[in-house]
Amino acid sequence: MQELNALTDEELALSYINGNNEAFDLLLSRNQSKLFSYILFVVRDRDTADDVFQETFVKIITKLQEGKYTPSGKFAAWAMRIAHNVIMDWYRMQKSDKIVSAPKENDLSNIGGNDLLIGNIENQFVNTQTLSDIKKMMNHLPASQREVVFMRFYQEMSFKEIAETTGVSINTSLGRMRYALLNMRKMIRDYNVTLQFA
Numbered sequence: 001m002q003e004l005n006a007l008t009d010e011e012l013a014l015s016y017i018n019g020n021n022e023a024f025d026l027l028l029s030r031n032q033s034k035l036f037s038y039i040l041f042v043v044r045d046r047d048t049a050d051d052v053f054q055e056t057f058v059k060i061i062t063k064l065q066e067g068k069y070t071p072s073g074k075f076a077a078w079a080m081r082i083a084h085n086v087i088m089d090w091y092r093m094q095k096s097d098k099i100v101s102a103p104k105e106n107d108l109s110n111i112g113g114n115d116l117l118i119g120n121i122e123n124q125f126v127n128t129q130t131l132s133d134i135k136k137m138m139n140h141l142p143a144s145q146r147e148v149v150f151m152r153f154y155q156e157m158s159f160k161e162i163a164e165t166t167g168v169s170i171n172t173s174l175g176r177m178r179y180a181l182l183n184m185r186k187m188i189r190d191y192n193v194t195l196q197f198a
Contacts, residue, residue: 009075145180
């Protein structure tokens with residue numbers, strides 16, 4: 001096991017493909033917490049999250065065994081993409097109104113500099129209490145907006161990684177972030193929320 005611990009996730013995936021089941025066990029233990037947190041945050045129900053998580057890992061195993069994994073990128077991002085697809089399939093099966101489709105004009109290329117209200121929000125996400133308050137507000141966002149905010153600020157993914165994971169353009173990812181931040185600012189105004197920054 002000591003030798004396996006020295007391997008990257010990508011090397012572990014290849015080792016599993018070559019028949020080493022212990023490699024997959026380690027791969028699972030390294031990634032399950034982050035992946036489950038993401039799934040739970042998006043679906044907001046522990047039982048559903050458990051189901052989606054299990055289905056995600058069944059799909060990961062299947063895709064690895066079918067040779068559909070190439071170590072050209074990070075394993076974690078590849079697994080996150082599979083989880084995203086499983087979540088979207090689950091929502092479609094539920095015919096839920098929880099997914100709010102972005103409007104066709106959800107493209108930032110037509111927005112002038114003064115219209116973009118995002119500002120430097122990363123500097124604001126410092127204080128633990130603030131993160132907690134923001135997380136509560138995020139629960140009221142549409143799933144697509146909540147997902148991009150979670151990936152950006154809680155998993156520190158770039159907009160390029162978010163776009164690849166969710167299967168949309170970078171402009172759409174930026175647009176979802178913009179709408180999420182506008183909605184959260186509106187909640188702050190409407191409910192007189194005071195955020196304490198460090």
